[in-house]
Amino acid sequence: MAALGMLGPAQRGEWFELEGDRVTVGREDHNNLVIDDGWVSREHAVLERFGTRWFLRDLDSLNGVLVNDIPLLEQRALHHNDEIVFGRTTYVFRDRVDQNSLPPTKKKAQCPDLTPREKEVLVELCRAYFVPSGTVLPTPASRREIATRMFVTEAAVQAHFGRLFDKFGMLDRDTNRREQLANEAIQRQCVTKRDYTPGDNDT
DSSP: OOEEEEOSTTOOSOEEEOOSSEEEEESSTTSSEEOOOTTSOSSOEEEEEETTEEEEEEOSOSSOEEETTEEOOSOEEOOTTOEEEETTEEEEEEOOSOGGGSOOOOOOOOOOOOOHHHHHHHHHHTHHHHSOOSSSOOOOOOHHHHHHHHTSOHHHHHHHHHHHHHHTTOOOTTSOHHHHHHHHHHHTTSSOGGGSOTTOOOO
């Protein structure tokens, strides 16, 4: 049986067993796993079992969910020893399923070579996913917001975007390429939680 164990000073060696096929996580008492954390939404996330695998999905929570320091942007399968952050509370996922019996996962696309300024643009673009404000759903930063933080012009930011779109192979101009770029940067781990200073915020 799979289980979640809390990490950090509050840990007492207790585990929450994942039973049934659906487990809700949130601050309200009606959830299966109740987390007393002001950064956790009333209904924050849900874990669902399909076959022998558990999948995690964010329920449009204000402060999001991190899995191994990567924001959860869509439903994803959990693996043994994955670390999950709800608000400011961290759990580790343990699964007793034999990992050797699972099908091989698709190889992740690698992060392209980036200049220091391109990396800085991506860090600012993805800031809201890693430094939640607690008031709005995370969205990629605008050109103006990035320009303000980097002390450059919006034209300079747009020029960096053009090169980044090429490096990430994003040629379709009919899509929201800024949001797609943020998703790609996070999924390829070009930007991670380590790129942000502890205690950093959006103010």
